[in-house]
């Protein structure tokens with residue numbers, strides 16, 4: 333039986349928001365791009381996230397305030413953080429690296445790198461939205477962080493001081509001011525912080541599909557396929573699909589989200605990528621009138637008003653790629669949301685789980701294989717993949733084409749581990 337062999341210029345493996353953004357940036361400058369995905373355009377983690385352009389979220393997760401909350405969070409089986417006991421042995425090396433990322437020196441370096449990437453992220457999204465005609469999907473209402481005690485509020489202040497060093501500010505509010513920002517809140521909230529630089533989009537999957545239409549209009553192509561093998565052969569890259577088809581590409585970008593390390597391993601790059609599984613429920617738009625994204629730092633979840641519904645969720649489950657979803661987590665957050673917004677109608681929701689692709693220092697990989705210069709990497713954006721996808725697309729385009737880079741990408745190297 334003969335097997336068809338296709339020749340392509342640039343193959344992007346993964347049609348999540350990161351792969352799509354890279355496809356758009358490359359197609360815009362005339363590059364011939366084929367995006368390969370086993371599902372479709374923005375059908376996995378990029379479909380159901382909380383829709384935030386979290387440009388002010390520059391603190392690495394392993395910051396001191398967060399580590400202090402871990403024992404309390406782990407004690408609640410449906411709380412903001414869970415680790416299934418059976419998965420713990422596999423997770424220990426990642427957890428050790430995560431803990432080390434919280435040391436002062438490592439933390440400061442990650443903070444500076446993240447702040448630089450976020451600045452570029454904001455510029456690049458503004459520019460990509462203008463070019464792709466998606467500006468009407470942007471919401472610039474800011475976000476409201478809510479605290480249930482003065483102690484909780486005071487514990488958050490050092491993280492605000494850290495952000496202020498990078499020009500990111502919040503407006504701290506007393507109890508009496510909260511209703512002006514969100515009517516109908518429970519009385520339990522005593523303090524809040526309004527974050528004006530925080531933006532959201534009307535629906536993350538709609539935005540991803542619109543960016544794809546823009547890329548497609550510039551010549552990008554989609555190929556449905558599950559990539560089993562990536563191997564450099566004589567200056568090109570062989571891509572073998574599980575369905576039996578074989579392709580040869582001049583250049584490859586691996587942007588396969590939480591599954592990327594399975595492909596980089598074939599190229600000799602062992603990358604400590606884990607997944608922070610997250611859960612939510614999307615209620616009908618009419619469930620409650622939420623003015624802007626509401627965040628509950630003590631509970632690890634957010635409420636986002638979308639054009640397509642009211643999305644309630646977050647949380648982190650460090651449980652790997654194959655375990656079945658436990659939607660009791662979505663329901664636990666919905667229960668809390670009902671207490672936080674007493675008028676909320678919790679009926680008619682759609683439950684979802686997604687796989688955040690996470691590296692222990694909270695920075696993505698934006699770089700490539702050391703041995704094979706025509707193989708590039710873009711994954712591991714954790715909680716911030718939507719926010720950082722346009723900047724990543726820009727950086728990957730420039731790296732692939734040998735253009736000057738707008739920032740130093742050494743902190744995002746695949747070889748840093």
Ligand SMILES: Cc1cc2nc3c(=O)[nH]c(=O)nc-3n(C[C@H](O)[C@H](O)[C@H](O)COP(=O)(O)OP(=O)(O)OC[C@H]3O[C@@H](n4cnc5c(N)ncnc54)[C@H](O)[C@@H]3O)c2cc1C
Nearest residue numbers: 346348349350370378381382384559589610716717718719
């Ligand atoms: C609950 C939750 C809330 C979040 N909220 C936000 C937020 O508000 N703001 C924000 O910026 N980020 C948020 N995130 C994070 C964000 O969703 C992710 O960082 C982002 O979606 C990752 O995009 P990606 O393109 O890297 O991966 P994905 O969207 O997972 O895409 C990877 C693609 O690769 C494909 N793939 C994998 N392996 C193969 C293979 N071998 N062959 C072919 N195809 C393959 C998959 O099918 C998939 O389509 C949230 C995440 C969760 C879970």
